[in-house]
Amino acid sequence: MSESSNTNQSSDFIREIIREDLETGKHITSVTRFPPEPNGYLHLGHAKSICLNFGIAEENSAKGARCHLRFDDTNPTKEETEYVESIKEDIRWLGFDWGDHLYFASDNFEQLYEWALFLINEGKAYVDDLSADQIRVYRGTLTEPGKDSPFRDRSINESLELFEKMRIGDFKDGEKVLRAKIDMTHPNINLRDPVIYRILHAEHHRTGNDWCVYPSYDFAHGQCDAIEAITHSICTLEFEQHRPLYEWFIDNLPVPHQPRQIEFSKLQPTFTLMSKRRLIQMVEEGHVDGWDDPRMSTLSGMRRRGYPPEALRTFCKMVGVTKFSGITDIAMMEHSIREQLNREALRRMVVLDPIKVTITNWPGNDHQEIMKAVNNPEDDSLGTREIPLSGTVYIERDDFMVDPPKKYYRLSPGSEVRLRYSYCILCDEVIKDSEGSIIELKCTYDPLTLGKNPEGRKVRAAIHWVPFKEAVSAEIRLYERSFTVEEPGAEDDWRTALNPEALTVLENSKLEPHLADASEGTSYQFERKGYFCIDSKNSTQESLIFNRTIALRDSWAKINKK
RNA sequence: AACCCCGUGGUGUAAUGGUAACACAACGGUUUUUGGUAUCGUUAUUCAAGGUUCGAAUCCUUGCGGGGUUGCCA
Numbered sequence: 001m002s003e004s005s006n007t008n009q010s011s012d013f014i015r016e017i018i019r020e021d022l023e024t025g026k027h028i029t030s031v032t033r034f035p036p037e038p039n040g041y042l043h044l045g046h047a048k049s050i051c052l053n054f055g056i057a058e059e060n061s062a063k064g065a066r067c068h069l070r071f072d073d074t075n076p077t078k079e080e081t082e083y084v085e086s087i088k089e090d091i092r093w094l095g096f097d098w099g100d101h102l103y104f105a106s107d108n109f110e111q112l113y114e115w116a117l118f119l120i121n122e123g124k125a126y127v128d129d130l131s132a133d134q135i136r137v138y139r140g141t142l143t144e145p146g147k148d149s150p151f152r153d154r155s156i157n158e159s160l161e162l163f164e165k166m167r168i169g170d171f172k173d174g175e176k177v178l179r180a181k182i183d184m185t186h187p188n189i190n191l192r193d194p195v196i197y198r199i200l201h202a203e204h205h206r207t208g209n210d211w212c213v214y215p216s217y218d219f220a221h222g223q224c225d226a227i228e229a230i231t232h233s234i235c236t237l238e239f240e241q242h243r244p245l246y247e248w249f250i251d252n253l254p255v256p257h258q259p260r261q262i263e264f265s266k267l268q269p270t271f272t273l274m275s276k277r278r279l280i281q282m283v284e285e286g287h288v289d290g291w292d293d294p295r296m297s298t299l300s301g302m303r304r305r306g307y308p309p310e311a312l313r314t315f316c317k318m319v320g321v322t323k324f325s326g327i328t329d330i331a332m333m334e335h336s337i338r339e340q341l342n343r344e345a346l347r348r349m350v351v352l353d354p355i356k357v358t359i360t361n362w363p364g365n366d367h368q369e370i371m372k373a374v375n376n377p378e379d380d381s382l383g384t385r386e387i388p389l390s391g392t393v394y395i396e397r398d399d400f401m402v403d404p405p406k407k408y409y410r411l412s413p414g415s416e417v418r419l420r421y422s423y424c425i426l427c428d429e430v431i432k433d434s435e436g437s438i439i440e441l442k443c444t445y446d447p448l449t450l451g452k453n454p455e456g457r458k459v460r461a462a463i464h465w466v467p468f469k470e471a472v473s474a475e476i477r478l479y480e481r482s483f484t485v486e487e488p489g490a491e492d493d494w495r496t497a498l499n500p501e502a503l504t505v506l507e508n509s510k511l512e513p514h515l516a517d518a519s520e521g522t523s524y525q526f527e528r529k530g531y532f533c534i535d536s537k538n539s540t541q542e543s544l545i546f547n548r549t550i551a552l553r554d555s556w557a558k559i560n561k562k
Numbered sequence: 563a564a565c566c567c568c569g570u571g572g573u574g575u576a577a578u579g580g581u582a583a584c585a586c587a588a589c590g591g592u593u594u595u596u597g598g599u600a601u602c603g604u605u606a607u608u609c610a611a612g613g614u615u616c617g618a619a620u621c622c623u624u625g626c627g628g629g630g631u632u633g634c635c636a
Binding site for chain 1: 563564565566567568569572573574575576578584585586587594595596597598599628629630631632633634635636
């Protein structure tokens with residue numbers, strides 16, 4: 001395999017900072033981290049962060065660089081072990097590895113608690129008795145400064161004593177908090193005495209009932225970075241105004257390392273919903289079948305849909321890393337998926353919506369010929385396969401029109417078309433049922449057209465077909481974009497933007513015989529239709545189910561629309 | 563409204579004071595036994611105004627526009 005995809009990583013402002021820090025000797029290597037909260041499934045936005053953090057580690061591996069996987073589990077009311085496992089699986093699927101560097105913020109609860117005591121002893125933190133509502137009022141607003149809590153100046157000893165009591169469970173949830181003592185009039189609201197410990201009588205997925213006080217994100221994250229010797233702590237833009245607080249803790253605590261926080265803009269693709277909250281709603285309200293429904297922008301959904309992980313990585317590379325919060329055309333991702341699949345997918349013939357075709361001049365019922373088909377025109381080493389042809393085949397319903405428009409090259413009464421990898425056929429007769437729908441076509445074939453063009457006339461189209469007798473039946477699920485508008489998240493109600501055609505189920509598709517033993521995890525191109533894969537959840541040996549990963553680019557559909 | 567960040571084709575990025583480059587999209591050709599693939603062409607003087615400079619997308623000033631922030635979420 002070519003290594004060019006690894007070395008071609010273009011630089012960005014973050015990699016530039018790291019390169020400089022390595023050059024000037026500020027750091028001898030880079031240590032990054034991917035810090036998900038285990039309270040949901042990973043989605044496409046996380047892929048960007050994963051590719052960035054693990055990508056940097058790969059690029060600097062010669063210098064011993066590494067990327068940690070750290071679960072940011074400081075809120076026991078929201079987090080579950082189930083998510084920990086799915087997150088690991090998704091990262092591995094994307095092709096990254098954290099080696100021995102698996103960490104949990106909760107591993108550091110004791111150290112964090114001690115650092116909280118340290119701050120109290122320094123007169124830089126205090127226990128506050130104000131309620132959550134009161135704290136909000138005292139904080140002031142964006143335009144008005146806040147006011148000091150009446151408990152702000154209580155003695156170090158009293159705070160020490162109260163914080164100890166908080167820890168052993170003497171108080172109820174919300175009764176008291178520990179706050180950093182910074183500046184209630186600071187223009188940056190994050191520095192107006194932020195809460196750093198709150199009381200939560202909840203069972204933690206790892207520490208059980210050992211604790212009933214938990215550090216806030218702000219108090220935990222940077223310190224965990226410091227403990228793990230993270231050099232560059234990369235996060236998204238909404239944490240930008242938390243950076244002064246991040247630095248305040250690093251400056252005021254006896255931490256072993258000085259990590260640096262750098263922010264970049266998160267991915268926002270068109271026609272896609274990304275917020276965790278809304279993804280949860282899609283599942284819970286039953287708009288989809290689960291977190292791994294192929295209509296979901298979760299990594300598990302995309303995996304089940306058949307998106308190759310390489311394509312996701314290419315896409316992340318394409319969109320780059322900046323501080324500009326724009327919106328990325330999902331067509332870019334679709335392009336990288338098609339590009340990847342075109343290269344590797346085995347070609348097969350599948351008739352999604354069949355019509356029967358009888359070749360009336362075929363030399364007899366028992367006569368059979370073997371056609372040779374290429375497995376992948378992009379890669380000769382994948383060889384050829386054989387498909388039997390007798391007098392009856394299936395073709396696609398929309399490859400035939402009784403009354404075709406001008407530029408329609410496919411089959412119609414009196415016109416000729418090539419059966420791909422086989423002969424040309426001419427349509428002589430259309431047979432309809434009592435309701436007027438087409439049930440069969442009678443055609444004649446030209447025995448002189450196998451492997452060569454007919455003489456004296458031009459046949460413009462080659463259509464796919466499946467032998468009638470040997471065909472294998474299957475259910476096929478056609479997926480489209482999940483939303484009908486570019487920014488579903490910007491709608492008053494995103495539900496109104498759900499695409500009713502995001503999933504179409506075809507129950508009577510006909511596959512060429514080689515697909516009977518299609519294997520899970522392999523991508524196939526159904527010629528002229530798109531890329532498909534076995535549905536990993538519902539398909540069985542007896543009743544095959546394929547998911548459409550993505551349709552082929554279809555310039556005829558465009559012409560037809562005009 | 564206060565603070566912070568960001569403005570380069572339709573979209574996402576590059577150009578690190580010296581000819582505005584790449585990808586996607588769109589449109590139009592060529593090739594083709596996949597209306598696929600491949601391939602060729604077309605589409606911006608960089609938000610605006612002023613300043614510094616031989617020279618500005620890049621540096622400075624002001625304005626305009628966009629995003630973020632008022633959880634005991636992360």
